[in-house]
Amino acid sequence: MTPAHAAGRIFIVSGPGGVGKGTIVSALVDRDPRLWLSRSWTTRAQRQGESNDAYVFTDRASFESRIAAGGFLEWTDFLGNYYGTPTPDPVVDHDVVLEIEVNGAMQVKKIHPEAVLIFVLPPSRDEQQRRLRGRGDPEDRVAERLQKALDEEPVGLSLANHVVVNDDLERTVDEMMQIIGHHRMLD
Ligand code: ADP
Numbered sequence: 001m002t003p004a005h006a007a008g009r010i011f012i013v014s015g016p017g018g019v020g021k022g023t024i025v026s027a028l029v030d031r032d033p034r035l036w037l038s039r040s041w042t043t044r045a046q047r048q049g050e051s052n053d054a055y056v057f058t059d060r061a062s063f064e065s066r067i068a069a070g071g072f073l074e075w076t077d078f079l080g081n082y083y084g085t086p087t088p089d090p091v092v093d094h095d096v097v098l099e100i101e102v103n104g105a106m107q108v109k110k111i112h113p114e115a116v117l118i119f120v121l122p123p124s125r126d127e128q129q130r131r132l133r134g135r136g137d138p139e140d141r142v143a144e145r146l147q148k149a150l151d152e153e154p155v156g157l158s159l160a161n162h163v164v165v166n167d168d169l170e171r172t173v174d175e176m177m178q179i180i181g182h183h184r185m186l187d
Pocket residue numbers: 015016017018019020021022023024131132134135166167168169170172
């Protein structure tokens with residue numbers, strides 16, 4: 001392991017809403033105990049059926065206090081809510097996984113140019129829409145996330161080290177594990 005990675009590598013998983021990022025990263029950490037998933041803070045309300053651990057659910061005042069204290073590696077306002085990655089403590093022998101949108105990915109790449117960005121695309125816009133509805137997002141949420149995806153995708157694609165189409169979940173997770181394995185071999 002080179003000194004640059006003594007505190008672990010950073011793998012960023014980004015992509016439009018409903019593409020399956022959350023599902024994929026949870027499968028990745030289940031498969032590989034060397035991956036450590038960062039838990040973000042958000043001011044958005046918890047979705048029905050969403051795990052209490054999905055985020056640290058907080059209010060705007062607490063989030064802004066943490067910004068002022070320099071406690072985020074990156075943060076952004078996404079569709080009217082704050083989302084941020086608490087500055088991670090280095091975990092020896094672990095690689096960090098960040099599941100974040102493209103503005104945050106850009107911030108992390110500026111600070112850590114060696115971070116590996118895997119950008120995930122849906123097989124089609126229709127399928128993305130089906131997944132958002134299937135997850136229980138109300139129609140206005142579906143529409144705003146589809147619209148946002150049109151802005152996010154060109155930026156994400158231009159920053160990405162790898163682009164993966166999440167068609168079949170198992171196949172996608174296999175492909176991501178191969179990408180992660182490839183980067184570990186390079187160091
Ligand atoms: P994101 O985190 O990108 O917003 P989620 O992980 O919440 O997306 O996934 C959105 C929905 O799509 C969930 O209901 C999830 O079970 C489903 N999903 C994820 N990946 C696939 C896949 N490869 N095929 C079919 N459904 C999927």
